[in-house]
Amino acid sequence: MTDYTPAEIMVTAAARQIRDGEVVFVGMRLPLLAFMLAKETHAPHALGLFENGVLRDQPATAPIITMGDAPNQCGALKVCGLDEVMSLLSGGRVDLGFIGGAQVDQWGNVNTHLAPKPDGRAVRLPGSGGGADIACLAGRLLIIMNHERRRLVPQVDYVTSPGWGPHPGWREEQGLTRGGPAALITSLGVFSFPRGRAELSSVHPGVNPEQVARETGWELTQAPGLGTTPEPTDRELAIIRRFDPNRFWTA
Amino acid sequence: MAKARHKVKSLSQAVGELVRPGDSVALSAALEGCIPYAAAHEIIRQGIGPLTLVAPISNISIDQMIGAGLAERVIAAWVGNVSTGIGYNYRRAVEQGLPRPLEVLDHSNFSITLALEAGGRGLPMAVGRSPMGSDMALNNPQFKSFSCPHSGQKLLAIQALNPDVALLHVQRADAQGNCQAWGASGFARQAAMASRRVLITCEEVVDSEVIRRDPDRTLVPGLLVDAVCEVPWGAHPAPVQGYYDLDNQFYLDYAAATREPAGARAWQTEWVDGLEGREAYVAKLGGERLRSLMVSHSRPSAPLEYGW
Numbered sequence: 001m002t003d004y005t006p007a008e009i010m011v012t013a014a015a016r017q018i019r020d021g022e023v024v025f026v027g028m029r030l031p032l033l034a035f036m037l038a039k040e041t042h043a044p045h046a047l048g049l050f051e052n053g054v055l056r057d058q059p060a061t062a063p064i065i066t067m068g069d070a071p072n073q074c075g076a077l078k079v080c081g082l083d084e085v086m087s088l089l090s091g092g093r094v095d096l097g098f099i100g101g102a103q104v105d106q107w108g109n110v111n112t113h114l115a116p117k118p119d120g121r122a123v124r125l126p127g128s129g130g131g132a133d134i135a136c137l138a139g140r141l142l143i144i145m146n147h148e149r150r151r152l153v154p155q156v157d158y159v160t161s162p163g164w165g166p167h168p169g170w171r172e173e174q175g176l177t178r179g180g181p182a183a184l185i186t187s188l189g190v191f192s193f194p195r196g197r198a199e200l201s202s203v204h205p206g207v208n209p210e211q212v213a214r215e216t217g218w219e220l221t222q223a224p225g226l227g228t229t230p231e232p233t234d235r236e237l238a239i240i241r242r243f244d245p246n247r248f249w250t251a
Numbered sequence: 252m253a254k255a256r257h258k259v260k261s262l263s264q265a266v267g268e269l270v271r272p273g274d275s276v277a278l279s280a281a282l283e284g285c286i287p288y289a290a291a292h293e294i295i296r297q298g299i300g301p302l303t304l305v306a307p308i309s310n311i312s313i314d315q316m317i318g319a320g321l322a323e324r325v326i327a328a329w330v331g332n333v334s335t336g337i338g339y340n341y342r343r344a345v346e347q348g349l350p351r352p353l354e355v356l357d358h359s360n361f362s363i364t365l366a367l368e369a370g371g372r373g374l375p376m377a378v379g380r381s382p383m384g385s386d387m388a389l390n391n392p393q394f395k396s397f398s399c400p401h402s403g404q405k406l407l408a409i410q411a412l413n414p415d416v417a418l419l420h421v422q423r424a425d426a427q428g429n430c431q432a433w434g435a436s437g438f439a440r441q442a443a444m445a446s447r448r449v450l451i452t453c454e455e456v457v458d459s460e461v462i463r464r465d466p467d468r469t470l471v472p473g474l475l476v477d478a479v480c481e482v483p484w485g486a487h488p489a490p491v492q493g494y495y496d497l498d499n500q501f502y503l504d505y506a507a508a509t510r511e512p513a514g515a516r517a518w519q520t521e522w523v524d525g526l527e528g529r530e531a532y533v534a535k536l537g538g539e540r541l542r543s544l545m546v547s548h549s550r551p552s553a554p555l556e557y558g559w
Binding site for chain 2: 028050051052053054061062064065066067068069070071073074075079080081082083086089090113121122123124125126127128129130131132133135136137158159160161162165170171174175176177
């Protein structure tokens with residue numbers, strides 16, 4: 001068996017959600033690596049948008065830590081303002097967007113504002129950035145998060161990035177005319193949202209559904225035909241490690 | 252009426268003249284790149300506050316000003332450390348009111364950009380769809396939902412923002428304040444248009460002829476600009492396309508140093524208050540470190556014809 005980290009199988013699972021030719025609103029960290037990996041494998045024609053104002057159809061010219069790093073702008077098709085890339089998002093031109101967060105709930109609402117502490121108070125986290133914009137406006141939303149019971153909660157403590165909401169039609173009631181979570185990729189498995197609520201659709205190799213249930217704060221629902229997430233191939237791992245040579249994000 | 256013609260000043264003079272207690276200040280407009288750290292540090296050195304700070308992704312610029320006790324309000328989409336996550340000064344201010352209580356008005360990157368764009372256009376509000384459905388839309392009074400009089404759609408009225416001052420860092424500007432920048436610009440253009448005063452730091456002050464050779468490159472025209480300060484390395488540790496790249500180690504070291512209040516104070520003494528100005532800061536970084544950040548893979552743009 002190939003040796004890989006949970007972050008690396010999350011990246012490969014996320015990359016497989018990108019279809020060739022899609023316009024992808026790329027976040028940083030693991031989503032960035034997933035975009036690079038998809039570009040180098042099955043989705044050579046995917047186009048990446050970065051919220052600072054970068055459009056590129058090639059991987060960055062060298063490993064990067066932030067979207068503003070020089071190698072992510074060198075060789076781009078366009079660099080511009082935030083308003084232009086966000087207008088593409090708002091105008092319905094973006095097929096897929098990625099976000100991470102501190103908490104996610106069964107309806108795919110994501111919280112990046114507050115993390116509760118055992119004493120009842122809360123840790124203040126950085127906030128939305130472009131996360132809420134992506135969750136509101138992208139065609140499909142992909143959520144990537146470490147799988148811990150304190151993170152996968154029945155209901156988030158603060159909705160930074162809206163998901164499907166507690167009942168069908170909730171997004172439309174809010175004024176959101178498209179989008180919604182398509183998948184939640186964690187360190188233990190992959191969830192889909194066929195009826196607006198998370199269903200476990202695959203577990204990573206070596207993980208069983210009981211373990212997932214223990215680490216999940218809501219009552220776990222399994223999709224019919226629960227599968228096993230394909231392992232990263234040697235080629236995929238080599239590509240990930242080329243873009244994260246110091247294992248800054250994938251250790 | 253355009254502003255005064257010759258605008259080149261020292262950074263300490265420009266900050267002293269343009270930034271006043273009680274001001275709202277837009278900064279870090281280009282997200283992770285071109286962050287006006289030198290200008291922010293000069294505000295800290297001069298102790299100008301309290302301020303309202305306006306930014307999309309601010310990285311550690313706002314965290315430093317909060318740590319210095321100069322921020323009473325933040326209007327932002329993201330405050331922290333892009334390389335590590337949490338901004339510890341921000342946490343302490345929100346959670347414990349240290350070193351002073353901080354009011355936070357949460358935005359998304361798009362909504363804060365639209366708010367400035369409306370401000371620049373002289374309008375009281377912008378129209379958006381994001382972040383509807385979020386708790387930001389419920390908790391920040393700058394968001395109100397309304398029904399579109401044309402379509403009947405539910406939309407968000409985003410209150411316009413007009414900061415007192417915008418601090419922008421660009422690659423080059425002429426003495427009249429015509430600013431040229433390349434690389435992603437975030438909401439820099441909107442911040443300049445919306446703000447009453449604009450302070451520019453740049454890597455180089457250039458002759459106006461350089462600007463006129465490539466006018467498409469002008470991000471902010473001099474008519475909006477009050478002061479131009481030549482400050483090489485003025486955005487370090489942020490990247491500036493064509494000059495230097497991200498100094499990620501600096502962000503990692505900052506996170507480790509500022510975890511506790513005493514460490515944050517020591518960091519401010521070491522990197523801001525204890526240094527006379529940006530030249531001393533650059534000297535402290537040292538030649539080897541600076542060289543490691545400079546462009547090593549040159550890729551100049553193709554010249555283009557602008558004649559007739």
